[in-house]
Amino acid sequence: MTDSQFKDAHRLEALFNPRSVAIVGASERNHFSNLAVRALRGLEYTGSIQLVNQRGAPAYGIESVTSCKGLTGHVDAAFLCVPVAGILDTARDAIEFGIRNLVIVTSGFAEIGAEGAAREAELLELCNSTGTRVLGPNSLGFRNNLGKVGLGSIPFVEQPTKPSIALISASGSVAAAVINYGIRQGTGFTHIIATGNEMNVTTSDIIDYLVGIPEVRAIALFLEEVRDPAKFAAAAERARLAGKPIITLKIGAAETTAAVAAAHTGAAVGDDKVFDAVCDRLAIVRVSTVEALVVTAATLAATGPLARPGVAFISISGGMCEIASDFGDAAGVSIPQFSEATCAELATVISDLGQMHNPLDMTGAAVRDEELWVKVPEILSRDPAIGLTILTWDIPAVAEPSMPNTVALIGKSLQQAKAPILLMNNAENVINEHGRAYLERFDQSFSLPGIRHGLEAVGKLAWWSARVQREAAPLVAQTKAVTAKPSDERQTLDFLASHDVPVIPTQIVQSAEAAVAAAQAIGEPVVLKILSTDIAHKSEVGGVALNLIGDTAVAAAFDKMMATVGERAPKAKIDGVIVAPMRSGGVELLVGIARDPQWGLVCAVGLGGFWVDALADTALCLLPARREDIVAAFESLRGIVMLRGYRGSEPVDLNAVADVVIRIATAAESLGDDLAALEVNPLLVTGDRIEALDALAVWTDTLTPETLAPETLGSEK
Numbered sequence: 001m002t003d004s005q006f007k008d009a010h011r012l013e014a015l016f017n018p019r020s021v022a023i024v025g026a027s028e029r030n031h032f033s034n035l036a037v038r039a040l041r042g043l044e045y046t047g048s049i050q051l052v053n054q055r056g057a058p059a060y061g062i063e064s065v066t067s068c069k070g071l072t073g074h075v076d077a078a079f080l081c082v083p084v085a086g087i088l089d090t091a092r093d094a095i096e097f098g099i100r101n102l103v104i105v106t107s108g109f110a111e112i113g114a115e116g117a118a119r120e121a122e123l124l125e126l127c128n129s130t131g132t133r134v135l136g137p138n139s140l141g142f143r144n145n146l147g148k149v150g151l152g153s154i155p156f157v158e159q160p161t162k163p164s165i166a167l168i169s170a171s172g173s174v175a176a177a178v179i180n181y182g183i184r185q186g187t188g189f190t191h192i193i194a195t196g197n198e199m200n201v202t203t204s205d206i207i208d209y210l211v212g213i214p215e216v217r218a219i220a221l222f223l224e225e226v227r228d229p230a231k232f233a234a235a236a237e238r239a240r241l242a243g244k245p246i247i248t249l250k251i252g253a254a255e256t257t258a259a260v261a262a263a264h265t266g267a268a269v270g271d272d273k274v275f276d277a278v279c280d281r282l283a284i285v286r287v288s289t290v291e292a293l294v295v296t297a298a299t300l301a302a303t304g305p306l307a308r309p310g311v312a313f314i315s316i317s318g319g320m321c322e323i324a325s326d327f328g329d330a331a332g333v334s335i336p337q338f339s340e341a342t343c344a345e346l347a348t349v350i351s352d353l354g355q356m357h358n359p360l361d362m363t364g365a366a367v368r369d370e371e372l373w374v375k376v377p378e379i380l381s382r383d384p385a386i387g388l389t390i391l392t393w394d395i396p397a398v399a400e401p402s403m404p405n406t407v408a409l410i411g412k413s414l415q416q417a418k419a420p421i422l423l424m425n426n427a428e429n430v431i432n433e434h435g436r437a438y439l440e441r442f443d444q445s446f447s448l449p450g451i452r453h454g455l456e457a458v459g460k461l462a463w464w465s466a467r468v469q470r471e472a473a474p475l476v477a478q479t480k481a482v483t484a485k486p487s488d489e490r491q492t493l494d495f496l497a498s499h500d501v502p503v504i505p506t507q508i509v510q511s512a513e514a515a516v517a518a519a520q521a522i523g524e525p526v527v528l529k530i531l532s533t534d535i536a537h538k539s540e541v542g543g544v545a546l547n548l549i550g551d552t553a554v555a556a557a558f559d560k561m562m563a564t565v566g567e568r569a570p571k572a573k574i575d576g577v578i579v580a581p582m583r584s585g586g587v588e589l590l591v592g593i594a595r596d597p598q599w600g601l602v603c604a605v606g607l608g609g610f611w612v613d614a615l616a617d618t619a620l621c622l623l624p625a626r627r628e629d630i631v632a633a634f635e636s637l638r639g640i641v642m643l644r645g646y647r648g649s650e651p652v653d654l655n656a657v658a659d660v661v662i663r664i665a666t667a668a669e670s671l672g673d674d675l676a677a678l679e680v681n682p683l684l685v686t687g688d689r690i691e692a693l694d695a696l697a698v699w700t701d702t703l704t705p706e707t708l709a710p711e712t713l714g715s716e717k
Contacts, residue, residue, distance in 0.1 A: 012201070012209040015101035015133050016191065017147040018076030020048035022099065024068065024090055025082040028059050032081035032105050035153035036141070042156040043148045048073065068097040077101035079141060079151040084108035087137070088123060095130050102127070103151045104136035110197055111138055124199050139196025140172025146190050146215055154179075154192055160436055163188030164301040164445055165294075166210045168203055169222040170195050174290070178220070182294045185449050186395075186431035186439060190216050202227050207235035211242050218301035220293050221248040226275075229598050236282040245300040245464050247285040249293045250275060274596045277620040281629070283467035285460045291453055292460075298446040299457040303420040306465040308387030310336040311458060312380040313359035315392040316366045320426060320451070321359035324392075327451050328359075331459035335359060342383040349375050366406075373409045374416075381419040387465070388458065389421045395435040395447050411442035422458075424448035470628075484671065485699070488533050490578060492678070492695040499667035501660060501680075503692045506580040512555040518579040519554045525582040528557050529694075530565050534572035541568040547582050554579075583693060586686030587642060587652055590618065591661050592679040593668040595700075603665055605630065607639045608682035623665050630658035652685050660690050668697075676700045 021040070026033040037060045040049060050071050051064040058064055065071060068078070078099045082090045087106045094102060109120035120137065127134050135142060141152010145163050150156075154172055157179055165187060169175035172194035179192060191210060195203055203221065210216045219239060226232045239246050252272040279286045285300070287293050311333050313324045328335050335358050338346070343356040350365055350372060360380075366372040377389050393410050401407050414421055428450035431439075439447065448454030486492040493503040507518040508531060519526045530543030538544045542564030545557035558577060565574065588608035596602050599622060606618035619633040631654045634643060645651035660683065668678040676699055680692045 010209050010212060012133065012205060014076045015103075015135060015201070016142055016144050016193070016209065018047065018101065018149060018151070020050075020073065020075050021045075021149070021151055022050045022052060022068065022071055022075045022078040022094070023151075024052040024078055024080045024094060026051035026053050026059050026062075026064060027057070030081055032153040033059070033079075035155060036079050036081070036151060039143060039150040039152070039154070039156040042158065043143070043145070043150055045149050047149065048075075050075065068093045068099065071097055075099050077103065077151055079103045079105070081105045081153070084119070088119070088126070091123060091126060091132075095126065095132050100130070100132045102132060102134045102136075103139060103141045104134055104196075105138070105140060105153055106136075107138040109137045109199075120197065120199060127200060133201050134199050135193070135201050136196035137199060140175070140194040142191065142193040143189075144191050145188070146213070152194065154194060157183060159183060159188050160433070161186050161188035162440075162445060163190040163215065164217040165189050165220055165297045166191040166193075166213075166216045166218070167220045167222075168193050168195060168206050168210075170198075170203075170224040171222060172196075174222045177290050178222070178294060181290055182298070184430045185294060185298070185446075186436055187294055187298045187446060198227050202231065204228055204231040204235045207232075207239060207246065211235070211239045211244055217244065217304075218297040219244060219246045220297040221246060221250070222293070223248055223250040224252075226278075226598065229278075233278075233282060236284055240283050240468055243304060243468065245285060245297070245468070246282075247287060247293060247297045247300065247460070248279070249287050249290065271596055271598075273620050274599055274602055274622075277602060277622050278599060280467070280632075281622050283464060283470070285464050287460065292456060295449060295453045296457040296460045299422070299448065299454075299461050300464060302422065302444075302446045303388065303461060305468050306387035306420060306462060308385060309334045309462045309465065310383070310385035310387055311462075312338075312377075312383065312386045312389045313392070314362060314376060314380070314389065315359065316362050316364070317392070317426075318361040318363070320392055321357075321361045324359050324390075324451055324455065327455045328459075331455045333455050333459045333462060336385040338380070338383055339385065342379060345379045345382075346376065349379070367403075370403075370406045370409050373406060374413045377413045377417065377421060381417065381421070387420060388461070389417070389419065390424050390448070390454070390458070391421065392424045392426055392451075394425050394427075394429065395423065395431060396438050397429065397432055397434055399434055401434075407438070411438065411444075414444055415442040422446075422448055422454075424454045425450055427451075428453060485674075486697045488531055488575060489529070489694060489696055490531060492697045493692060495697070496664060496667050496680070496692055496695055499663050499670070501663045501667065501692055502690050503695070504580050504583070504684075506578050508576040509558075509579055510576050512558040515558040515577060515579055516551045516554050519548065519551070522579060522581050525549045526554065527580050527582045528554070528561060529578045529580070530561060531575045531578050532565075532569075532572045533575070535565070535569055541565050541572075580693070583684050583686070583691070586684050586689075587649070588682035588684055589652075589657065590679070590681045591664050591683050592618075592677065592681070593623070593665060593675075594677040595673075595675065601665070601668060603630070603633070603661065605633050605661065606637060607642060608684075623669065625662065625665065627655060627658045627662065630661045631655060634658075650687055653688070656688070657683075657685060657690060664692075671697065674699050674701070676702070 023033050051062050053064050056064050056066040078094050084106050110117040140154045143150035175192050175194050315321050346356050380389050484495050486495045497503045509515045509518050525547045528545040548554045548557050590606045590608040592604040601623040603621050604618045617638045619636045621629045621633045634654050643652040678697045680695045682693050684691050684693050
């Protein structure tokens, strides 16, 4: 790269691809600087390396100076590995010399609490005021295998495979584990970047940088939190448009994880279910293990998006085909049967098999006629349902493998394929030098490590291939003027009605006589519900009476309700009693809108009424949302069978329901930032009639933080 190109490059180029570096705190007794120097030498870094330590003592055969002011020439980036007590003075010394990119391994900042947070704030002010970028603090640094440079103390491991995956990790130790597993599987990494506390260089910044590097074909993340949602969404959208998948292992599913993360890097992990919705919106693939992170990233890097979701599986073992069928189904892999035209063409080359099923067992025929390993994949690649073909055979682990001609023909098939094709080992094994040589010989960057890991990754590939083509809706709604602040059920229903949400007709009454008159006007049977902003759970205080028929029953229910509520909630202000028609049949749905502190308004949908608590089956999507987003959320429910016409019931028109949900969401957005949640439960669907039967808006000044979580929506009112 010329000086002019370097100057015009991405703002992080000088940090992650420096032409000259300094190590501050360098000493052969310093574990961190030992690792840094070993990495630079292992990478055969050709740039300038200068050392700084308090005594000015030489180290690693290199002369040292006592201060950055003693350095010579221009230094693009410096690695600071000094005790926390001296880090501010050390950073100031480096900045005063003119270094504007720092990697800080030192811990003792926001991750330890208030004292460390104050220290980090001081460091941030110093760096921001001088335009200095910091990877860290509390970061093990980075390695750029493309540029043959690294700064930090991630243990150096020789990487013999051509790289295609960039890794960004909140934890340097997790990064080391990912690297080690990846290398054992024959996977190469373009970059390994440990973010630490992300003081002013965030994961989002790094994604933005990596997307522009041609050799980076996939980006793998280990995340503790997303520190700037808007910036993260923008970077993810840039990756989507570039066709570069993001695969993330994000912690936060367990309650105790939040405390661990806060102690590790000062991270606030956020709501895990909301992050699932974020991934769905941004086409980010989410995994749960180090193995899945590596295998999925390598799979997506190797194939890119599939044009069709179907997968063809080829083996010479009927047993392996059976295992693949089971695991494929569990992993969401589509293994369709071949078209008539494909079967006819297959019959010309393997007519003696007697079956043309997918997965395809070529049996011993492929031993007698080894050319089938070339002929059959070529035929299957033309099937209109097949987007990926998988060949199962163990990669050679010795110099002279058995059946060498078959092994060579499989390689030829992989090399000549005009459609996506992958090799899968029958079981997970370490890819040694013989396996790597085989993959390189036939221009392959990766092989799937066994059926379980392999098909789970292929399932993620299919999911991503469908999502990456879908333009993402904006994550942040435009600010709207606050139009109302409904405080009770009736006001909330009226407000929804003003936004074209169909709501049940009701009357509010103050006496038994008025209740009888309202029931006569509405038509029987009716339901009575207490109206009070002080009562959240009506049934617990006797505030609900159902299926009332006749004047006597209505009047008696009114009197009993007023007496019972007066006893059980004596301090509640009663605003009246709601009289509404009693609805029966149909399907009850939940639609809840809640405000996530990071991502804004989130919509929860599920089966309503008592099913919410009984099944704990809700799906989230971010707002604003489109019809297809809402429909997809409903279709992801375990209870979707209830909406498709269970046991003769009329199926729910999900498109019509989604349109109503969008109107509810639009109404919620117009209530402004003080809205904590808006819930419709139930939204009753009976044939082509959709009605909100009960609704409530709640506000941030009336709820505890625990009440605001999206997954708490749907509690019986």
